[in-house]
Amino acid sequence: MGVSLPRKELFDVPEGVIYLDGNSLGVLPKGAVERAQKTIAEEWGTQLIKAWNTAGWMALPQVVGDTLAGLLGAPAGSVATGDTLSIKVYQALAAALKMRPDRKVILSDNGNFPSDLYMAEGLIKTLDQGYELRTPAPEDVAEAITEDVAVVMLTQVDYRTGRMHDMSAITKRAHDMGAVMIWDLAHSAGAVPVDLAASGAEFAVGCTYKYLNGGPGAPAFIYVRPDIVEAIEPALSGWLGHDAPFAMELNYRPASATERMRVGTPPILQLSVLQEALKAWDGVDMVDLRAASQRLSELFIAEVEARCPQLTLASPRDPAERGSQVSFAFEHGYAAMQAVIDRGVIGDFRAPDIMRFGFTPLYLDDADVVAAAEIIENVMRDELWRDPKYQVKSRVT
Amino acid sequence: MGVSLPRKELFDVPEGVIYLDGNSLGVLPKGAVERAQKTIAEEWGTQLIKAWNTAGWMALPQVVGDTLAGLLGAPAGSVATGDTLSIKVYQALAAALKMRPDRKVILSDNGNFPSDLYMAEGLIKTLDQGYELRTPAPEDVAEAITEDVAVVMLTQVDYRTGRMHDMSAITKRAHDMGAVMIWDLAHSAGAVPVDLAASGAEFAVGCTYKYLNGGPGAPAFIYVRPDIVEAIEPALSGWLGHDAPFAMELNYRPASATERMRVGTPPILQLSVLQEALKAWDGVDMVDLRAASQRLSELFIAEVEARCPQLTLASPRDPAERGSQVSFAFEHGYAAMQAVIDRGVIGDFRAPDIMRFGFTPLYLDDADVVAAAEIIENVMRDELWRDPKYQVKSRVT
Structure with missing residues (x-):
């Protein structure tokens, strides 16, 4: 039995940010x-x-x-x-x-x-x-x-x-x-x-x-x-x-x-x-971590699929066949991801059409996942990605 | 005409240390x-x-x-x-x-x-x-x-x-x-x-x-x-x-x-x-730097040779044929260098018998060189390197 997760107290995640990109660059440890x-x-x-x-x-x-x-x-x-x-x-x-x-x-x-x-x-x-x-x-x-x-x-x-x-x-x-x-x-x-x-x-x-x-x-x-x-x-x-x-x-x-x-x-x-x-x-049991990761990603898929019919799951549906990330395909994925990021949910985009979200049980909980799904719903439902400022491919990562 | 040298104010060199090892690891810039x-x-x-x-x-x-x-x-x-x-x-x-x-x-x-x-x-x-x-x-x-x-x-x-x-x-x-x-x-x-x-x-x-x-x-x-x-x-x-x-x-x-x-x-x-x-x-003229480096190393050779007949110059005598370092060979070089370091003059040792000193005009001046030569003289004249604590090869660099 390992320490309980998440361990948010060990990290500095910026106020107002839900960080679903720890699969690209992890967050700042407090020390x-x-x-x-x-x-x-x-x-x-x-x-x-x-x-x-x-x-x-x-x-x-x-x-x-x-x-x-x-x-x-x-x-x-x-x-x-x-x-x-x-x-x-x-x-x-x-x-x-x-x-x-x-x-x-x-x-x-x-x-x-x-x-x-x-x-x-x-x-x-x-x-x-x-x-x-x-x-x-x-x-x-x-x-x-x-x-x-x-x-x-x-x-x-x-x-x-x-x-x-x-x-x-x-x-x-x-x-x-x-x-x-x-x-x-x-x-x-x-x-x-x-x-x-x-x-x-x-x-x-x-x-x-x-x-x-x-x-x-x-x-x-x-x-x-x-x-x-x-x-x-x-x-x-x-x-x-x-x-x-x-x-x-x-x-x-x-x-x-x-x-x-x-x-x-x-x-x-x-x-x-x-x-x-x-x-x-220290003290993290990787079996616990995996269980938390699967719980977070299953919750995310359920919430996003219920809220966003525009998005197509690009990850395996069986959690046993996935790592600790979930991707959705969307034709305007680049712009949509910029709009989502602009609203405090940070994921990333991978060519040609993948919106990618990572789940890091060390510093994420269920409430983060639900809040992220709400913001993604908002962007998709109101087509906020159509804003011209999100069309410009200025980001290099 | 470049900025004047040295620029000691840009670096944090520890109190009481004369650092002649900038050819191995440079000192800490203040920023x-x-x-x-x-x-x-x-x-x-x-x-x-x-x-x-x-x-x-x-x-x-x-x-x-x-x-x-x-x-x-x-x-x-x-x-x-x-x-x-x-x-x-x-x-x-x-x-x-x-x-x-x-x-x-x-x-x-x-x-x-x-x-x-x-x-x-x-x-x-x-x-x-x-x-x-x-x-x-x-x-x-x-x-x-x-x-x-x-x-x-x-x-x-x-x-x-x-x-x-x-x-x-x-x-x-x-x-x-x-x-x-x-x-x-x-x-x-x-x-x-x-x-x-x-x-x-x-x-x-x-x-x-x-x-x-x-x-x-x-x-x-x-x-x-x-x-x-x-x-x-x-x-x-x-x-x-x-x-x-x-x-x-x-x-x-x-x-x-x-x-x-x-x-x-x-x-x-x-x-x-x-x-x-x-x-x-910024603003350093490399010709000025070279002139300062040669002045420092010439002074060091003159001072050390006058004070320490035990040491043999292992670097070219012509400053035009040297980089920005000076080495002396000494049979007990390892122990001698430890004794010198212990007294605040930091150089290093390279196998088999080389005592190595680097000259960095950004943060060294003539007074440093003379003070270093005095300490080396002290170690050589009084054979302070014979202290058993300097014989143990614990250092890995």
């Missing part, structure tokens, strides 16, 4: 400003270079990695932090391809987050060894895993619709066909229970600025299954992934375990704030 | 705490996801890149920021090798910062196409640039000794031999005048937490010569380097100019603080 001040003024300002030791900066990526491991069903030492999710995708993919030298196919799906596909494209071009990226529709992925597939690389929860792959079944299928499995947990970490150890997947990657509330540009993470990590020669073999970075040896020797997936000097300010943000997860 | 507070509390906290537009976060990497370009003699739009220096080395090297498909040699030197060599090693193993990394002694580099060399990759200022390569002469030699030139400016940016446009080099990379005072883990940068950038297909082709990141296209199309060298979601907290730190360079 973040103070922590950043401490890191900057006390640690950097007064300890200067010594802070790498005295303030624990050198160990921070690993300490934060271990906290993340705890949230993902992974053992201590199996998760490294730093860089961006795209970089972590590249690392995982490069390492996975080396594990299946006789196969030339990377299998993903056409619902994957584009950056993952772009990183695969870049790696394929860089290697120039005849690799092929296959992207069937998400529902066809399982049967597309054939014996020529080297690596299956999927995002568990679809960034547009919230549709969720069955991690355990697909990993098993990949392994049955002799492929290596990489999971992108961008929309899973802090959103749904994840048991990486039980999944048997070789690699997982993810970001921390969504459901984990690490702040804009918070560091990414990578998990490597402990029994395979010692055989990995990292493609991005930077000094912080060296066994003895300060020995200044001329040749690379990988650090033990997943620490070898670190690359350069860690982003200490971002890591400090992330560490602070992760305190909100 | 940094307030800027971080603003970014976190006001922008993230109240604008949330909208801040990508309303607070200018999306543009921040480019804005900061243009400021850096101004400090490096590079045109606007030619410098991209983000990631770590090691990642930027990989990007430059992967792109450079594609420009010389018939050549298989990467030439560096054995004084290069190890992470640059490690990243080259990692790329070579990943490509698995018979590439070779050659690392002659720094003084032999010029003649080692032969017609089989695809890429010359050098750090301009040696991290241990401060010895400086002749950027213009080596770039010319590389081009004469048909090789592509990559400069690592880690110890050059903010330390010595750099004229990237005049150098003709194809690529340059660097970090911002040393002389540029961006803080621990501040983002790196990469310069690409404008006439070649449009032909580059980035190896690390992430969504923020896409021409239209939010169109969510399934295929990668590189952004224009050096923006294509961006990869993932930018580290906004680090970038904000870096932008604030760069304000200290």
Whole structure:
């Protein structure tokens, strides 16, 4: 039995805002400003270079990695932090391809987050060894895993619709066909229970600025299954992934375990704030979180469908097949989302016609969901999205 | 004629500390705490996801890149920021090798910062196409640039000794031999005048937490010569380097100019603080800076050599051949540096026997240099480094 949810008292959500975009950028944890001040003024300002030791900066990526491991069903030492999710995708993919030298196919799906596909494209071009990226529709992925597939690389929860792959079944299928499995947990970490150890997947990657509330540009993470990590020669073999970075040896020797997936000097300010943000997860039972997430999203769907016949559910109807977000399709979705945002309900828009709403049980309750549905109804019923000011596509996110 | 130096009033240096390690981690600019507070509390906290537009976060990497370009003699739009220096080395090297498909040699030197060599090693193993990394002694580099060399990759200022390569002469030699030139400016940016446009080099990379005072883990940068950038297909082709990141296209199309060298979601907290730190360079004439740096380091060498016969200068004696640091070799350098640090003069140690001191004219003056030399004399004359507490190698940096 975990702490009770929500824990609104741990976050600063602006007055008058119902924030349904924690799947894009989480809200501000109350301790973040103070922590950043401490890191900057006390640690950097007064300890200067010594802070790498005295303030624990050198160990921070690993300490934060271990906290993340705890949230993902992974053992201590199996998760490294730093860089961006795209970089972590590249690392995982490069390492996975080396594990299946006789196969030339990377299998993903056409619902994957584009950056993952772009990183695969870049790696394929860089290697120039005849690799092929296959992207069937998400529902066809399982049967597309054939014996020529080297690596299956999927995002568990679809960034547009919230549709969720069955991690355990697909990993098993990949392994049955002799492929290596990489999971992108961008929309899973802090959103749904994840048991990486039980999944048997070789690699997982993810970001921390969504459901984990690490702040804009918070560091990414990578998990490597402990029994395979010692055989990995990292493609991005930077000094912080060296066994003895300060020995200044001329040749690379990988650090033990997943620490070898670190690359350069860690982003200490971002890591400090992330560490602070992760305190909100102390005592949270992920089964409770999932139950709350499903209750909130079921309520949202019921309220919106009852109020807004103009909107078409674009997420799976079965809550077991969704992550922690709900999307509706609407032809004028961009303008409608601007109108909704203007009235204090913050979701976001994803091309071509998706209005996307995230549910974060750490700081949302039923009353928020009902109030949000009322505002969306208002915008749809009165066609407030027709206002010319909402037609201009000025937003870049 | 630039502003007068030093500008101590712009920085918070702890009382009683003489900081000669700005070549490793710069000091705290006075506006940094307030800027971080603003970014976190006001922008993230109240604008949330909208801040990508309303607070200018999306543009921040480019804005900061243009400021850096101004400090490096590079045109606007030619410098991209983000990631770590090691990642930027990989990007430059992967792109450079594609420009010389018939050549298989990467030439560096054995004084290069190890992470640059490690990243080259990692790329070579990943490509698995018979590439070779050659690392002659720094003084032999010029003649080692032969017609089989695809890429010359050098750090301009040696991290241990401060010895400086002749950027213009080596770039010319590389081009004469048909090789592509990559400069690592880690110890050059903010330390010595750099004229990237005049150098003709194809690529340059660097970090911002040393002389540029961006803080621990501040983002790196990469310069690409404008006439070649449009032909580059980035190896690390992430969504923020896409021409239209939010169109969510399934295929990668590189952004224009050096923006294509961006990869993932930018580290906004680090970038904000870096932008604030760069304000200290407003109006600084790099020729004045170089003159002040040479005056400080010449004074330091004279004072230390007069006071400490135990120490052997490990840097070039000619100030024109040094960057903005001075190193002395001493058998018990590790312990001696700990004793010096304990007395308020902060330098650092680099294996095997180098005591390293950086000179940062933004916040150091002649009196600081003389006071530092007095303390070093004290430690050497009285052999204070023999204290057992200085023998334990607990420091990791």
